Amino acid sequence: MRLTHTLLCVLTAFSFELGAATPTPFHGHSFAPSPSSDMQGKCTQKLQRRAWQNLSRAEKKAYLDAELCLMSLPTKTGLPAAVTRFDDLIKAHQMQAYWVHGDGWFLPFHRLLMSAHELLLRQECGYAGAQPYWEETVTVGKVSTCELLDPVYGFGGGGTGPGGCISDGPFKDYVLHTGPGEENTVQCIHRNVSDTNSWGSSQANVTECLQKPSFATAWPCLEKRPHWAGHNAIGGEVANPISSPGDPLFYLHHTWLDKLWWNWQALDLPARLEDIAGHTSSVKNPALPADYSFVNATLDDVLDMYGVVANATVRDVMDIRGERLCFEYVEYQPPAEENPKKTWWPWG
Numbered sequence: 001m002r003l004t005h006t007l008l009c010v011l012t013a014f015s016f017e018l019g020a021a022t023p024t025p026f027h028g029h030s031f032a033p034s035p036s037s038d039m040q041g042k043c044t045q046k047l048q049r050r051a052w053q054n055l056s057r058a059e060k061k062a063y064l065d066a067e068l069c070l071m072s073l074p075t076k077t078g079l080p081a082a083v084t085r086f087d088d089l090i091k092a093h094q095m096q097a098y099w100v101h102g103d104g105w106f107l108p109f110h111r112l113l114m115s116a117h118e119l120l121l122r123q124e125c126g127y128a129g130a131q132p133y134w135e136e137t138v139t140v141g142k143v144s145t146c147e148l149l150d151p152v153y154g155f156g157g158g159g160t161g162p163g164g165c166i167s168d169g170p171f172k173d174y175v176l177h178t179g180p181g182e183e184n185t186v187q188c189i190h191r192n193v194s195d196t197n198s199w200g201s202s203q204a205n206v207t208e209c210l211q212k213p214s215f216a217t218a219w220p221c222l223e224k225r226p227h228w229a230g231h232n233a234i235g236g237e238v239a240n241p242i243s244s245p246g247d248p249l250f251y252l253h254h255t256w257l258d259k260l261w262w263n264w265q266a267l268d269l270p271a272r273l274e275d276i277a278g279h280t281s282s283v284k285n286p287a288l289p290a291d292y293s294f295v296n297a298t299l300d301d302v303l304d305m306y307g308v309v310a311n312a313t314v315r316d317v318m319d320i321r322g323e324r325l326c327f328e329y330v331e332y333q334p335p336a337e338e339n340p341k342k343t344w345w346p347w348g
């Protein structure tokens with residue numbers, strides 16, 4: 001059973017008040033295997049997810065063009081207010097925001113959503129690359145001038161138009177029919193860039209989260225600091241916890257967060273490929289029995305994609321080298337001038 005949340009307050013970021021439901025188990029859509037999996041579904045050739053800052057101009061252009069393509073294709077889900085294929089992904093996030101944030105499903109669901117976005121770019125828009133990530137540790141304190149906001153080889157600037165609308169870049173004319181929050185209104189993609197808000201993505205904060213001993217402690221650390229920082233450094237629509245996928249930068253940010261989760265998992269794979277904790281909802285739904293609102297998340301829980309792509313279980317997305325997901329993260333490489341060759345002087 002699905003509950004609608006049309007009357008919920010949307011302006012208090014991450015302070016959810018209502019609503020939780022067990023996701024519907026299956027939408028009836030057949031799963032199209034990743035192009036990089038073989039006929040048996042084994043992960044044979046992993047997509048290489050690289051930092052946006054390490055992509056060539058041609059690679060950046062190819063990604064931006066594919067996103068524009070997704071924005072030009074019509075919706076296939078017919079979800080309320082969805083007009084384009086890009087909107088379909090927003091809806092899958094917006095319609096269940098109350099049970100995929102602040103709980104055990106947060107990291108698994110967003111991993112699946114990043115993969116869905118990557119799959120649509122590749123299968124429906126001819127994109128040959130992988131989903132890139134925004135290496136945020138190196139843009140701390142200087143997001144407003146970073147190359148992600150480049151008007152030609154980036155996502156446009158920080159909302160200098162009326163109402164904070166982005167006024168340059170490839171996405172300046174995109175008309176959202178979703179947001180803010182649970183509303184579905186016609187609006188521009190708007191931003192409110194803050195260098196100050198990016199501090200939660202510092203290497204020190206990341207390192208602290210990676211040192212946590214369990215999913216139960218690592219996930220809240222990642223969600224509260226680096227996750228919050230990226231959303232609020234860009235600001236505007238992407239800072240809205242419910243309708244945030246309305247800004248294409250959402251995918252660069254959450255892919256970086258997913259990389260951090262994988263970096264943490266990779267420190268002890270035998271244990272951490274099965275380590276899940278937290279509830280299935282961050283809110284209490286008064287219409288349901290109390291024990292139904294706050295059940296523990298398990299590996300068998302079904303993550304609902306609302307028909308955008310096939311559903312997956314939490315277990316399906318725990319390993320990025322499995323049958324459902326098939327990619328790897330390439331670590332960020334600093335430019336040569338930021339990483340000068342050390343000269344070894346014999347006198348020290």
Ligand SMILES: [Cu+2]
Pocket residue numbers: 093101110241244
């Ligand atoms: Cu989210």
